[in-house]
Amino acid sequence: MTEFMDLEAQDGVRMPWNVIPGTKQEASNCVVPVSAIYTPIKAFPVNNNSMPILPYAPLRCRTCRSILNPFSIVDFAAKIWICPFCFQRNHFPPHYASITDDNLPAELFPQYTTIEYEPPGPGEKSSVPPVFMFVVDTCIIEEEMSFLKSALSQAIDLLPDNSLVGLITFGTLVQVHELGGFGQIIPKTYVFKGSKDVSKDQLLEQLNFFIKKPKPSTGVIAGVRDGLSSDTIARFLVPAFDCEFTLNSVLEELQKDPWPVPPDQRSTRCTGTALSIAASLLGACVPGSGARILAFVGGPSTEGPAAIVSKNLSEPIRSHKDLDKDSAPHYHKAVKFYDALSKQLVHQGHVLDLFACALDQVGVAELKVAVEKTGGLVVLSDSFGHAVFKDSVRRVFHSGDYDLGLSSNGIFEINCSKDIKVQGIIGPCASLEKKGPLCSDAVVGQGNTSAWKMCGLDKATSLCLVFEIVKKEIPDATLQSTNNQFYFQFLTYYQHNCGQMRLRVTTLSRRWVAGPGSVQDLIAGFDQEAAAVVMARLVSFKMEIEAEFDPIRWLDKALIHMCSRFGDYQKDSPSSFSLSPRFSIFPQFMFHLRRSQFVQVFNNSPDETAYFRMILNRENVTNSVVMIQPSLISYSFHSGPEPALLDVAAIAADRILLLDSYFTVVIFHGATIAQWRKAGYHNQPEHQAFAQLLQAPHDDAGVIMKERFPVPRLVICDQHGSQVGSYHNVQQMGGSLWMIVVCYLLSPGKDILGHSPMDVCT
Numbered sequence: 001m002t003e004f005m006d007l008e009a010q011d012g013v014r015m016p017w018n019v020i021p022g023t024k025q026e027a028s029n030c031v032v033p034v035s036a037i038y039t040p041i042k043a044f045p046v047n048n049n050s051m052p053i054l055p056y057a058p059l060r061c062r063t064c065r066s067i068l069n070p071f072s073i074v075d076f077a078a079k080i081w082i083c084p085f086c087f088q089r090n091h092f093p094p095h096y097a098s099i100t101d102d103n104l105p106a107e108l109f110p111q112y113t114t115i116e117y118e119p120p121g122p123g124e125k126s127s128v129p130p131v132f133m134f135v136v137d138t139c140i141i142e143e144e145m146s147f148l149k150s151a152l153s154q155a156i157d158l159l160p161d162n163s164l165v166g167l168i169t170f171g172t173l174v175q176v177h178e179l180g181g182f183g184q185i186i187p188k189t190y191v192f193k194g195s196k197d198v199s200k201d202q203l204l205e206q207l208n209f210f211i212k213k214p215k216p217s218t219g220v221i222a223g224v225r226d227g228l229s230s231d232t233i234a235r236f237l238v239p240a241f242d243c244e245f246t247l248n249s250v251l252e253e254l255q256k257d258p259w260p261v262p263p264d265q266r267s268t269r270c271t272g273t274a275l276s277i278a279a280s281l282l283g284a285c286v287p288g289s290g291a292r293i294l295a296f297v298g299g300p301s302t303e304g305p306a307a308i309v310s311k312n313l314s315e316p317i318r319s320h321k322d323l324d325k326d327s328a329p330h331y332h333k334a335v336k337f338y339d340a341l342s343k344q345l346v347h348q349g350h351v352l353d354l355f356a357c358a359l360d361q362v363g364v365a366e367l368k369v370a371v372e373k374t375g376g377l378v379v380l381s382d383s384f385g386h387a388v389f390k391d392s393v394r395r396v397f398h399s400g401d402y403d404l405g406l407s408s409n410g411i412f413e414i415n416c417s418k419d420i421k422v423q424g425i426i427g428p429c430a431s432l433e434k435k436g437p438l439c440s441d442a443v444v445g446q447g448n449t450s451a452w453k454m455c456g457l458d459k460a461t462s463l464c465l466v467f468e469i470v471k472k473e474i475p476d477a478t479l480q481s482t483n484n485q486f487y488f489q490f491l492t493y494y495q496h497n498c499g500q501m502r503l504r505v506t507t508l509s510r511r512w513v514a515g516p517g518s519v520q521d522l523i524a525g526f527d528q529e530a531a532a533v534v535m536a537r538l539v540s541f542k543m544e545i546e547a548e549f550d551p552i553r554w555l556d557k558a559l560i561h562m563c564s565r566f567g568d569y570q571k572d573s574p575s576s577f578s579l580s581p582r583f584s585i586f587p588q589f590m591f592h593l594r595r596s597q598f599v600q601v602f603n604n605s606p607d608e609t610a611y612f613r614m615i616l617n618r619e620n621v622t623n624s625v626v627m628i629q630p631s632l633i634s635y636s637f638h639s640g641p642e643p644a645l646l647d648v649a650a651i652a653a654d655r656i657l658l659l660d661s662y663f664t665v666v667i668f669h670g671a672t673i674a675q676w677r678k679a680g681y682h683n684q685p686e687h688q689a690f691a692q693l694l695q696a697p698h699d700d701a702g703v704i705m706k707e708r709f710p711v712p713r714l715v716i717c718d719q720h721g722s723q724v725g726s727y728h729n730v731q732q733m734g735g736s737l738w739m740i741v742v743c744y745l746l747s748p749g750k751d752i753l754g755h756s757p758m759d760v761c762t
């Protein structure tokens, strides 16, 4: 596995097949598609060998527009390079005149298959400030309100000084706050009915955008350049350093939605209308520049065009069963609304981030399309007071070692050898509908295009690219020996968080094989972790779009086909079966995937399922593998920390276990360890070794918590104990938690105590 990790460290890419099945038939026999999990703006460690950032514009092939790369064949004498994608011969421009064999520009160095360009852009471009529009739910109880206020005021403290900030609050009504009041004593708000969607024109009219400067009679209103006065925009989007006081005082005054709620009713909450108003306001004021809507939602939407449930409490919120039977009356209408909103946001280049904090479902399942297509962040928690929410919000605005590297305005493009087509991308992006010869007719995810918009992307954002091999026949052996490489080039244009536009280029070359005898080569290049993650994204995607899809059957069939193609066995002798070490843990991954939260959806609410899948769809291979198959580390005096089997047998009185299921991290003390800790042995100088043993899993958990977003739930517990009150972050819990750990180990995602493990741990 290490060689695949090395490839990832160089290019941010993992592929199930690193030797590629070379024909359409071979590829289909391989079951797992030719594909890649690619992290477009992965952060590389800074050292002598690190990816250079070139201060000039890239050279492009004049036929296919792909970019000069280490796989180009260079004729130094004639000053010509041959494009590996279309074989076009390109002349170097005059400023490359001095290149020779030992005077290469960085983009031709063999180790720089991934490189960035940052050509000097127009100066003003870099001064475009980031924009944050806070959209805050007020239909929440006082306690939640105070948690939320304190999280928001912390966030405001952390905002970059040059950023622009806006505020919209909502409940029964939507209130747009005028923060740039120019000397007003009482900040002004504009109120909109929650029950009706407001058009952009109506919105601008009501917000008095045309008082000083009349509305242009034709054309689109888009920012200062086209029709709006900057004074007017500055009433709603205010520099952070200017408005901290106003914003904080507005937040302080913020009241719970004042409209009475009868005991048999839900609050009137118009989430959809509020988000639509936020989108239209940003669309008018700052189209095309990096802006994020941060939505803080504390309950289900019950009003307006995107209600997910009626106000009547006797009507339950839709479950997976309801969705399955198509008996969720509001679902399709709400999804359609958010689909339209996602198109608007993608067009404007803006991001929707969702912080959903409630015991109830709030409509994450409906909102998913808008968050995912804009590359937004999502955090799901029970309460605005929970560490998962509070720590995650802090991480969004935090700068330094563990910052998320939030970037904006991304466009992603693919080039590849002519025998390969692109089926699509499963991940946080939206098709730009750039059709061409590269597009396969078989579409997976965002397909039918070779360019995608990524309104928001960060260091972790990872796309799953699915390819199709279209070569029909096995070419003859002579040809194969000379031309047996496939090439891929991934281009990511994006606005770096320093404000500059950058272009990251990753060019890959992979050998292809075909015909008899190719099986061993395919096996040698098989990355089983990447394969498991591609299968997880594919099965989740199919469950969402194919009505009669049977995920278990599909996964079982895939595994059987894989084993019969790549296993070693004599016919009619099952005991002779063996799999190459390259495939040894793939069956186990499939076993866990079958029982994971991605497939066994009935143990979770539609909101939870949507949440788990959104995170799966944006994470890299290593993190996704943990979501599919939790990792378990055992700490004891007998040995150093070591991986343990996910089995009840891992539990022992003199061991500490660290279970990482990605969304939850559990530190579990064996009974003896817990007794010693309660007796305070770790505080006695002669028991230093015990103190270290006790500390080690906490340190390791700490590393996980620091690097991961959303911040996972941390549970600390003892064998046979109820809970350990004095520990940081421990939730009040009844019953014995070790039971839950056991349930987790026995059947991840299963519903033994009547709840998912996540719920029980609260």
Ligand SMILES: [Zn+2]
Pocket: 061, 062, 063, 064, 065, 066, 083, 084, 085, 086, 087, 088
């Ligand atoms: Zn070319």
